[in-house]
Amino acid sequence: MESSRWSMLREFIRDPFSTGTVCSSSPSLCRQIASSESLRHADVVVELGAGTGCISKHVLRSLKKDATFISIEKNPALYKTLIAQYSQPYFILDGAENLPQILQQKAIGKADVIISSLPWASFSPELQNQLTQAIRESLRPNGVFITYAYVCGAILPSFSTFRKQLARSFSNVDTSPIVWGNFPPAFLYQCRQPVPVLTDTAKRRALHRSKYSC
Numbered sequence: 082m083e084s085s086r087w088s089m090l091r092e093f094i095r096d097p098f099s100t101g102t103v104c105s106s107s108p109s110l111c112r113q114i115a116s117s118e119s120l121r122h123a124d125v126v127v128e129l130g131a132g133t134g135c136i137s138k139h140v141l142r143s144l145k146k147d148a149t150f151i152s153i154e155k156n157p158a159l160y161k162t163l164i165a166q167y168s169q170p171y172f173i174l175d176g177a178e179n180l181p182q183i184l185q186q187k188a189i190g191k192a193d194v195i196i197s198s199l200p201w202a203s204f205s206p207e208l209q210n211q212l213t214q215a216i217r218e219s220l221r222p223n224g225v226f227i228t229y230a231y232v233c234g235a236i237l238p239s240f241s242t243f244r245k246q247l248a249r250s251f252s253n254v255d256t257s258p259i260v261w262g263n264f265p266p267a268f269l270y271q272c273r274q275p276v277p278v279l280t281d282t283a284k285r286r287a288l289h290r291s292k293y294s295c
């Protein structure tokens with residue numbers, strides 16, 4: 082669809098930091114994400130940053146018939162393009178930082194797989210922290226978080242902050258080989274065993290224990 086092809090470029094010119102790319106992910110990157118074994122058995126799958134829906138389309142083909150799929154997009158113009166293309170009500174106009182509340186409002190429960198296209202390297206450390214916390218809160222303990230990054234962005238200091246954030250948030254982080262067929266070339270992270278998010282009471286208890294132990 083013509084409007085879909087140009088909408089990423091148009092939105093990148095308007096807001097480069099939040100859009101993160103000039104064009105949608107290539108079929109090779111979408112296929113690699115959709116081929117994750119974790120998707121085949123998942124009951125609940127969430128996508129963050131749908132863009133024009135190229136990954137959503139591939140992911141939907143990999144899911145069980147009765148799986149629940151929702152996809153969150155913050156940009157109203159891209160959201161409009163999405164709902165014009167898809168008849169099913171998969172897409173939600175909202176920020177990924179509100180994921181726990183969205184899952185609760187829709188009574189979906191926690192996700193087995195969360196796939197992110199968010200442009201991590203453009204985000205401040207505070208926003209990266211807020212988003213990874215929302216993701217950890219929304220994943221089942223045996224859930225999988227999949228995200229990708231552009232090779233060119235991986236040299237930025239903000240990306241190194243994100244990498245540390247991932248290492249703190251998940252006990253197991255796997256990196257894929259580079260997908261050269263994407264523009265720009267990209268690689269995937271598949272993260273397992275989310276570190277539980279401590280409630281304020283649990284934080285106070287942990288602080289108390291550390292103060293009065295030894």
Ligand SMILES: C[S@@+](CC[C@H](N)C(=O)[O-])C[C@H]1O[C@@H](n2cnc3c(N)ncnc32)[C@H](O)[C@@H]1O
Pocket residue numbers: 099100101102104105106129130131132133134135136153154155156159175176177178198199200
């Ligand atoms: C790099 S693009 C990827 C788009 C598409 N999934 C793809 O792979 O081609 C990042 C997308 O994330 C969206 N986005 C950025 N910040 C967001 C947020 N806080 N919540 C939800 N979506 C966000 C942008 O509007 C954009 O559509």
